[in-house]
Amino acid sequence: MFDNVFFIPVFDKFILHAPLHGVTALVNEKAAQELAGGRTFAKGSPLYEINKELSVPAAAPPVREGPPEAFFLGLVTTRNCNLSCAYCGFGASAAPKSAMTLDQAVAAVDWMVENSLQAGKRELNIHFFGGEPFLAWDLVEVVVHKARWEAAKHGLVPHFETSTNGILPEKRARFVGDYFDVVVLSLDGFREYHDRNRAMTADRGSFEWVCETARIWSEMPAKLCLRTCVTADSVSHLEDIGRWYCEAFKPDTVNFDTLQTWPESMAAGLFPPDPYEFASHFVKARKAIRAYGVETVYAADYTPEPRHSFCPVGKDTIIVTPNGRLNNCYLLEKDWQVRGLDLNLGAINNNQELEINRDAVNRLRKHVTLKPSCESCFCKWSCAGGCHVNHSYPNAVLDADFCIQSRVITACSLLEELGELEMAESLAAGRPAMEALSTRINYCEQIPVC
């Protein structure tokens, strides 16, 4: 048997997926049995080359070592928000109005410049999170200009990304469109879904304003990603939503991810979609959106580059909170503490210096490599266990729905990569085939003889 070689059943065939070897192939059952059984093949046999490649031990992505090299600098400028989203688990509408101080923000930028230079990076990579990050507008101005100036002095390329609800005045929206590289704008589909999910007040939705902002950004240099939180109500409309996005705006990317259940979302009567239904509609929507030359993203989807973590955790990412804490994750501390996690890396001290705990950095670098529940899953090097707080936290029983939809979507992505578009569509169209694929416990074991 090989290490990290997975056999994914699709109808009467198997996707042979060896992410660490960079090998993916569609094989019949006999070939799968022979490969999995460790048979040797005669030179010239179609399976000889595959077997030869799989016989060479492949290394997992290296665990980071040495001084911290931040994946990016994240700034949670404020936890405050100007929307009252029905499903918000950040407690944003009740969050303190306070923002990170300008001194803290400047200290963080200075640290990131130094860190990027020491790591020999080309880019100065800064991401904004909230709450709604643009409520702390002065801070955004200072960070953007400070970082661009420092980048110019040191030969770095500034790169800014932000997540936002799009509720900001036109002048500021134009600044963002000019100065940011990627803008992830939350838009939950058609008005009926968006306004139900993302209200400004009890009797006023945010749909019109968000659409106007999306139109502004459609014409500006920043790359626009429309991020949609998919619920049980909206899931069956993903194809139409995707087409409408591409016709009404000019997105570079459309992101569909499912609702994370919080007490707030349940109280609002909002529920995540059935995972098979989500996977099915996601794959169909991706096809519809591709026709416009636009990419569709699901966070836990297949990536050609194997990874230990699909998020900032474990990558030395420094995320500064409004009170000057340095965390490895932008979620609320109480949410990871409840899972038995410590994602804190340090704090900004009274002298405005970033104090980073190297032991904590090393602990989290290792933490992301330890996911025993994912050991025999073919998604382990792409989905990588999903969110460390909500999916693969210590002693977690993996979220069945998350695993199901991630496996189906990953399998369809692999088929599409192999040019098997019709098979991917057929897979996503039929629940029995999706169930056969996604509910298997072990994708490494010997293939049973049918």
Next chain:
Amino acid sequence: MLNHSRQNRNASYSCHPKVRWVVEIDGVLLIHHELEKKKKLGYPEAAVWDLATQGFAYARMVDLITRIASVGFREAENIVNGCLESLAEQGFLQKTE
């Protein structure tokens, strides 16, 4: 310069209606369509241009420039005053008292 700063404290500046600009990696390129001239601003002038056209009040502009340029208040005032007056003289900004 003190006199200049007093003048600017009560003034506001806006972009000339015939001026457009393009954000570049290391600053801003101003294009005056009426005067048919271009001007490249590096930093810190590019920051002052943006703050002025965003409509920031003079005092706040100076305060933010202290953080952006890591300088004291007086030096930030000099940067802001020098930039505003120069851009107004060249017709890129319009001054209203």
